[in-house]
Amino acid sequence: MQGVIVAIAAFVLAIGSVPARAADDVVIGALYQMTGPNGQVGNDAKAAMETAADIINGNHNVPMLLGKGGGLSNLGGAKVRVIFADHQGDPQKARAEAERLITQEHVVALIGSYQSATAATVSQVADRYEVPFMVAESSSPSLNQRGLKWFFRTSPHDMMFTQAMFDFYRDIGAKTGRKVRSVVLFHEDTIFGTDSSNAQKQMAEAAGIKVAADIRYRGNSPSLSAEVQQIKAADADVVMPTSYTSDAILLMRGMHDLGYAPKAIMAQSAGFAEQSLIDAVGPLMEGVMSRSAFALDAVKARPAIPAVNALFRARSNKDLNDNTGREITALIVLADAINRAGSTDEEKIRQALIATDVPGDQTIMPWQGIKFDNTGQNIAATPVIQQIKDGKYHTIYPFDVAAEEAVWNVGK
Amino acid sequence: MVAPSPSPQPPHARGGGEESVTLTILLQVAVGGLLMGLIYALVAAGLSLIFGLMDVVNFAHGELLMLGMYATYVVWLATGLDPLLLLIPVAIALFAVGVAIYHLLIARALSVRFNRGMVQIFVTFGLAILLRGAAQFAFGSDFKSVSTSLLAGHTIDLGGVFVPLPQLAAGIVSLIAFGALLAVSRTEFGRALEATREDREAVALIGIDRDRIFALGWGLGAAAVGIAGVMLATFYYVSPNVGANFALIAYVTVALGGFGSLFGALVAGLLIGLVEALTALLFEPSLKQVGMFAIYLAVLMFRPRGLFGTL
Numbered sequence: 241m242q243g244v245i246v247a248i249a250a251f252v253l254a255i256g257s258v259p260a261r262a263a264d265d266v267v268i269g270a271l272y273q274m275t276g277p278n279g280q281v282g283n284d285a286k287a288a289m290e291t292a293a294d295i296i297n298g299n300h301n302v303p304m305l306l307g308k309g310g311g312l313s314n315l316g317g318a319k320v321r322v323i324f325a326d327h328q329g330d331p332q333k334a335r336a337e338a339e340r341l342i343t344q345e346h347v348v349a350l351i352g353s354y355q356s357a358t359a360a361t362v363s364q365v366a367d368r369y370e371v372p373f374m375v376a377e378s379s380s381p382s383l384n385q386r387g388l389k390w391f392f393r394t395s396p397h398d399m400m401f402t403q404a405m406f407d408f409y410r411d412i413g414a415k416t417g418r419k420v421r422s423v424v425l426f427h428e429d430t431i432f433g434t435d436s437s438n439a440q441k442q443m444a445e446a447a448g449i450k451v452a453a454d455i456r457y458r459g460n461s462p463s464l465s466a467e468v469q470q471i472k473a474a475d476a477d478v479v480m481p482t483s484y485t486s487d488a489i490l491l492m493r494g495m496h497d498l499g500y501a502p503k504a505i506m507a508q509s510a511g512f513a514e515q516s517l518i519d520a521v522g523p524l525m526e527g528v529m530s531r532s533a534f535a536l537d538a539v540k541a542r543p544a545i546p547a548v549n550a551l552f553r554a555r556s557n558k559d560l561n562d563n564t565g566r567e568i569t570a571l572i573v574l575a576d577a578i579n580r581a582g583s584t585d586e587e588k589i590r591q592a593l594i595a596t597d598v599p600g601d602q603t604i605m606p607w608q609g610i611k612f613d614n615t616g617q618n619i620a621a622t623p624v625i626q627q628i629k630d631g632k633y634h635t636i637y638p639f640d641v642a643a644e645e646a647v648w649n650v651g652k
Numbered sequence: 653m654v655a656p657s658p659s660p661q662p663p664h665a666r667g668g669g670e671e672s673v674t675l676t677i678l679l680q681v682a683v684g685g686l687l688m689g690l691i692y693a694l695v696a697a698g699l700s701l702i703f704g705l706m707d708v709v710n711f712a713h714g715e716l717l718m719l720g721m722y723a724t725y726v727v728w729l730a731t732g733l734d735p736l737l738l739l740i741p742v743a744i745a746l747f748a749v750g751v752a753i754y755h756l757l758i759a760r761a762l763s764v765r766f767n768r769g770m771v772q773i774f775v776t777f778g779l780a781i782l783l784r785g786a787a788q789f790a791f792g793s794d795f796k797s798v799s800t801s802l803l804a805g806h807t808i809d810l811g812g813v814f815v816p817l818p819q820l821a822a823g824i825v826s827l828i829a830f831g832a833l834l835a836v837s838r839t840e841f842g843r844a845l846e847a848t849r850e851d852r853e854a855v856a857l858i859g860i861d862r863d864r865i866f867a868l869g870w871g872l873g874a875a876a877v878g879i880a881g882v883m884l885a886t887f888y889y890v891s892p893n894v895g896a897n898f899a900l901i902a903y904v905t906v907a908l909g910g911f912g913s914l915f916g917a918l919v920a921g922l923l924i925g926l927v928e929a930l931t932a933l934l935f936e937p938s939l940k941q942v943g944m945f946a947i948y949l950a951v952l953m954f955r956p957r958g959l960f961g962t963l
Binding site for chain 1 (some may be wrong): 807888
């Protein structure tokens, strides 16, 4: 009898100790470089992702997708939780960390990872384990051309960005009568720089613009003066750098040291989007142009920007830029897909991602929207061209969304 | 002749869009390479001193450079003092850091009974990782810059060859520092260093306190790299990992010049700076380190003790 009572008591205790299940957190793994030469970008990405998670989970009531907050409604108000892994900019470490996040932390999806070289290996791991990988900002065009099923990218890629650059050259040339006749390409030597310069070479040839020099350099060098000398000797109309932050600092200072001021600089963003560069180099940045996926000044068309920027500023002490704007967007789109899937089953999430169709005005990006093609690329992402005036980037192209008139010194 | 604004291009032949290498361009790149080489040499001098003295490869040498740069940045930020005025204070501070590292870590590492080589390697390597992490923790990973100093942003135009003043000053300071180090080597202390380097077991017999010599050697090596850090801060960016960019080149410089030879470090630094720059110009910039590593391999094969090494 006593045994039966004990058994019943144990049974009741066991049932009682199973709590009324509040929704579990939805865990997403984010891979970024947190230490090392590009650690600054990774730490900003962490602030961006945490801002996005706060918007989704809290109740900030921002006028955008999932901006109402309160967690993921179709999953019982489940909160989104992002855990971060440091890949140190090394593709092999990125691979290892992606595996760890999937097999040990049991994340339902991956997001990342800035350097295209790391995105390449992470996407392979994601495909092998059949876990969705949302690329927030890695822009090498080859990333979505490898037949991967679990790869998704909200950001435009460098073919789209470079197309915007050459469309700008064509239109500003027509508008001012001063066309671009020659460019010099200056790119770092990983997949980001190589793919970018290939795109630029291809489009220059198609537009009849001469490539006066194509300089491939090694990142994080103690000095870039020999390379900058070659830029100066090429004497092209536009210098087109594809650089991370540290090299961008050496490039801008190096050109000044050699007494060379190019007529125009058109950057492939990355390091050129970073406030550190603007702080380090100061007035030398005036007039520098860059492609961008994000326009901080598009407030009229994207009213969510001020609220999101304020939340981000509170965490990071900086304004949103091309990189962090894309990171916030990517996490929200991923969370929205998980919400629409109504489950943390990876295949259901993947189907929901494929079905994504978000109008641009539900985001903070100046894009037409978010719609993935069959390679996982967002084809509704429309980049802009921006130019620095008084230490800040302003949108100058396309002309109908421009906030400022372009300062165009080519041919003067 | 100080020209902060751009000057017109020197005339030279140009065919079909290919840049031809004129004498001016060659000189420009060579000057840049030599000035950078003087910095490599100064960084290597400290390393060579420490290694020559006690057979300890300081894997945290790049991080000592980073500390020197951050010290300069922090004091400049707080007081607005020009980095040139901070040369002596930072050198003294880094001297103290070097002595502290010796007493707290290296002395203990050297006194273990087993696997001394491994322990010493791991101690300095671990120190490097600790310093990098501490710097990132204290300052964040953003790139910092000493943006306003007496020389920053100024360039002299010497007949078409542009020499940026911060790098020129760094080269001059490096030469002065080498002069000072060579002068020290002629003093009583310097000869004690040399004696300890030659036979560290025997020096106790002639009344040299080996422990004190080692500590002072570490201090001197750290001070040398601290001076390099101050000058670098005037034109290079400051970040927790900046040491890594220079450390590898420093090891190659020391090996090329000869372990323990200060003069070797100077010559090797100049050679490496020059070869690196010319390789970038005449071949392919992304291969610019190939030139210097090729020379290093050649030296290893034909003269393993380095150009001026005596070990």
